[in-house]
Amino acid sequence: SHRTSWGINAEYGEQDTSKKRARKTTKFQRSIQGATLENILAKRNQKPEVRKAQREQVIRSQKEKLKAKKEAKQSTKKKTDTKAVRAAQKKISKANTKSRPGRTGVMM
Numbered sequence: 001s002h003r004t005s006w007g008i009n010a011e012y013g014e015q016d017t018s019k020k021r022a023r024k025t026t027k028f029q030r031s032i033q034g035a036t037l038e039n040i041l042a043k044r045n046q047k048p049e050v051r052k053a054q055r056e057q058v059i060r061s062q063k064e065k066l067k068a069k070k071e072a073k074q075s076t077k078k079k080t081d082t083k084a085v086r087a088a089q090k091k092i093s094k095a096n097t098k099s100r101p102g103r104t105g106v107m108m
Contacts, residue, residue: 031037 029037029040031040
C-alpha cells in the first residue's frame with residue numbers, strides 16, 4: 001500500500017497553499033561620516049549646470065594657487081645672482097676639461 005504524492009492528492013483533493021510573499025524592500029538613506037542627510041539630498045537635487053559651474057570654479061581657484069606658487073618660486077630663484085652662478089658653473093666645467101688630458105682613441 002505505497003502511496004505516491006499523486007495518490008494522496010487525488011485522495012484528499014488539491015490544496016491551494018500559495019507561497020508566502022516576501023515584503024518588498026524599501027529604499028533607505030542615511031547620513032554618512034562627513035555628510036549629513038540634508039547635505040546629501042541637497043547635492044543630489046542640484047541642477048547639473050550648478051554642479052558644473054561649481055566644479056569649474058574650484059578648478060580655476062586651484063590653477064591660480066598653482067600659478068601663484070610657481071611665481072613665488074621663480075621670484076626667489078631670481079633673487080640669487082644668476083650671473084655669479086653661471087660663472088661658477090663655467091669655471092667648474094673648464095676645470096674638469098683641463099684635468100682630463102686628451103683621451104681620443106681610448107677604447108673602453
